[in-house]
Amino acid sequence: MIVGVPKEIKTREYRVGMVPAGARALTSAGHTVLIETNAGAGSGIPDSEYQRVGAQIIKSADEVWSRAEMIVKVKEPIAPEYERIQNGQIIYTYFHLAGVDPELTRTLVKKKAAAVAYETLQLDDGSLPLLKPMSEVAGKMAIQVGATCLEKAHGGKGILLSGVPGVRRGRVAVIGGGVVGTCAAKVAVGMGAEVTLLDVNLERLTYLDDVFLGRVATLNSDSETIARTVRESDLVIGAVLIPGGKAPKLVPEALLKEMEPGSVVVDVAVDQGGCIETCRPTTHDNPTYTVHGVVHYCVANMPGAVPQTSTYALTNTTRPYARKIAELGLVEAIKSDRALARALNTYDGKVTYEAVAKDLGYEHVPIHDALGARAAR
Structure with missing residues (x-):
C-alpha cells in the first residue's frame, strides 16, 4: 500500500x-x-x-x-x-x-x-485507545492554560490556584470524570487548588474518590449541582465526551452570567461542539475571548502546542x-x-x-x- x-x-x-x-x-x-x-x-x-x-x-x-x-x-x-x-x-x-x-x-x-x-x-x-493519549495531554494542559487565563493580565480575576497561607485557594470545577477530567483533576490537585469533579456515573465517582483519597470533592452531575458548582468556581473545565457525537450543553449561557467577572472556562469538548453553550472554537493564535465577563479558552487542538x-x-x-x-x-x-x-x-x-x-x-x-x-x- x-x-x-x-x-x-x-x-x-x-x-x-x-x-x-x-x-x-x-x-x-x-x-x-x-x-x-x-x-x-x-x-x-x-x-x-x-x-x-x-x-x-x-x-x-x-x-x-x-x-x-x-x-x-x-x-x-x-x-x-x-x-x-x-x-x-x-x-x-x-x-x-x-x-x-x-x-x-x-x-x-x-x-x-x-x-x-x-x-x-x-x-x-x-x-477509546486512540483518543486517550491526547485526552491525557489536553486534560493536563487545561489546568495549565486555565491558571494562566486567571491572571489579571490575561483578563482573569487574579487568582492563584494554589493560594498562599491565609488566602483561599482557587476553586476548580471539572465537568466529566473520564480521561480528560481525571487528568485535569490530577494537575489541579497538584497545584493545590480546591477541586470538585462532576460525573453521572456513580461507579466512576466512587473510583475517583478512592484514587484521590478525598482530596477531590466528587458530585453527581445534574443541572442543579452543575449550576451551584459552576457559580462558585474560578475555573471550569468542560470534559464531557459522547463518542462520535456532539457534546451536550451542560453549562447554559444564563449560568455564565452568574459567575464572577474574570472567571475562566476551558472547554476541552470544543472539537465535539463544546459542553458550554457560549463555546466556539478558537486557535492557538487567538485562544481566548470573553462573554459576560468570563474568559473562554476553546482551542480545538490543544495538544498541538506540545x-x-x-x-x-x-x-x-x-x-x-x-x-x-x-x-x-x-x-x-x-x-x-x-x-x-x-x-x-x-x-x-x-x-x-x-x-x-x-x-x-x-x-x-x-x-x-x-x-x-x-x-x-
Whole structure:
C-alpha cells in the first residue's frame, strides 16, 4: 500500500501523523511511505530521519494526497484540503465530524472516502485507545492554560490556584470524570487548588474518590449541582465526551452570567461542539475571548502546542492499526477487528457511524451493510 503523511496545516498544529518508527514498520513490510517535506519539523523530526528508514520525501502536499491510497494525519482535513481528497481514499486521523464543518462530511460522502476516525476506535470494554493519549495531554494542559487565563493580565480575576497561607485557594470545577477530567483533576490537585469533579456515573465517582483519597470533592452531575458548582468556581473545565457525537450543553449561557467577572472556562469538548453553550472554537493564535465577563479558552487542538510529547504519545497507539490496514487492506482489517470497524465513520458514500449520522442528518448505514453493498457490486 502507498501511505501518505502530509504536513498539518491547521493553525499552529505542529504534530505529525507518523514518526520514523512507524515509517520503518511499513517500509520494512514492503509498503511505500510518502512524507511531505518538513511534515515532522514541528515535532523535532527532520526529513533525514524519515529517509533513513526508507520513506520518500515529497515536496508538495498535492503529490502526497494524489499518490497515496491511505493518508495518515493528526487533525481532520480543513477547507484547503477538501479538493485534495481522492475518490475512495482511506483517511486515518481525528475527524470529530459531528463538531466540525459539515462540508467535510459532505466531501467525504461525495468522494466515497473511507474516514477512519481515531476518536471512535473503541475496544469491547468501551475504552477509546486512540483518543486517550491526547485526552491525557489536553486534560493536563487545561489546568495549565486555565491558571494562566486567571491572571489579571490575561483578563482573569487574579487568582492563584494554589493560594498562599491565609488566602483561599482557587476553586476548580471539572465537568466529566473520564480521561480528560481525571487528568485535569490530577494537575489541579497538584497545584493545590480546591477541586470538585462532576460525573453521572456513580461507579466512576466512587473510583475517583478512592484514587484521590478525598482530596477531590466528587458530585453527581445534574443541572442543579452543575449550576451551584459552576457559580462558585474560578475555573471550569468542560470534559464531557459522547463518542462520535456532539457534546451536550451542560453549562447554559444564563449560568455564565452568574459567575464572577474574570472567571475562566476551558472547554476541552470544543472539537465535539463544546459542553458550554457560549463555546466556539478558537486557535492557538487567538485562544481566548470573553462573554459576560468570563474568559473562554476553546482551542480545538490543544495538544498541538506540545508536539514532541503529543506526536509520540499519539503514534504509539495509532501505528499498529495503520499497519493492519496496510497489510490486510481496509475491508479485511475491519472484518478482523471490531474496534477498527467502530472507527469507520464514512465509507463508499455512506455514513457508517450512528452518532455522526444522527447529528448531521444522514441516513445511518451500518458498516457491515455498507461493506456488503460494495461487495455485491
